[in-house]
Amino acid sequence: MSIEVKNISKSFGSTCALGGVSINLEENRIYGLLGRNGAGKTTLLNIITNRIFADEGEVLVDGLSSMENDEALSKIYMMGEKNYYPDNMKIKEIFRWTKEFYPSFDMDYAKKLADLFELNLNKNVKSLSTGYNSIFKVIIALSVNTAYVLLDEPVLGLDANHRDLFYKLLIEKYSSHPATYVISTHLIEEVSNIIEDVIIIKKGKIIKNETREELMSVGYTVSGMASLVDEFIKGKEVIGTDSIGGLKSAYIMGQIIRTDIPKGLEITKMDLQKLFVQLTNA
Secondary structure, three states, rough: OEEEEEEEEEOOOOOEEEEEEEEEEEOOOOEEOOOOOOOOOHHHHHHOOOOOOOOEEEEEOOOEEOOOHHHHHHHHHOOOOOOOEEEEEEEHHHHHHHHHOOOOHHHHHHHHHHHHHHOOOOOOOHOOOHHHHHHHHHHHHOOOOEEEEEEEEEOOOOOOHHHHHHHHHHHHHHHHHHOEEEOOOHHHHHOOOOOOOEEEEEEEEEEEEEHHHHHHHHHHHHEEEOOOHHOOOOOOEEEEEEEOOOEEEEEEEOOOOOOHHOOOOOEEEEOOOHHHHHHHHO
């Protein structure tokens, strides 16, 4: 059981949005799909859900082609920035129509979440703020109970309290009703302890696709006097550096060998956000 993305390519005019992308989204995992603006994240999710078509390649959902295939697409729910519901439709009506298309939609759970987020079900879409526009779509995504849930910038416009509530609810839902979640977000620090697998996309190419533990185990930061750092990093895979005055930090891919650390240098673990920044810098 998985979503297999096989050699997907997509161009818009002369711009290559995706070039030969292949990934496998396994069942009951939480993925972080990370990339800078314009890297191809939303294009990839839209192709998986058949909202746009690839120029090359194919997407298989549990072995079924997703191309105009209702059986395959019924297994996936995507929350995106674009709103596909009529602006005048009330939230309670949206919930009702969602259940028509997704019979496993949990109406009672959705209403419970609406209370937690203080979302008025009698409001219509056009009256919602940016944050509450995201909230009603988040509630649907958490209540829809499909095998695969794709979340494209799910916390857009949410304040810190609502973001914290969303992450807690996501973990609770995943624990009680496991499914595959793909979170595409710019707030890497916030999701770094939630995601199990990391997919980093840069200029339409997948540059990293591994578990968070595997990725974080092979990156570290060395800091100290610039001359000492320069000497230490010779022959190592350096993915970036920062300098302030006579001090320097270098970001290195590879295993830390503690016995090789000269006096005067400090070695620290690289966090996911810093690793992402260094890997995706131009």
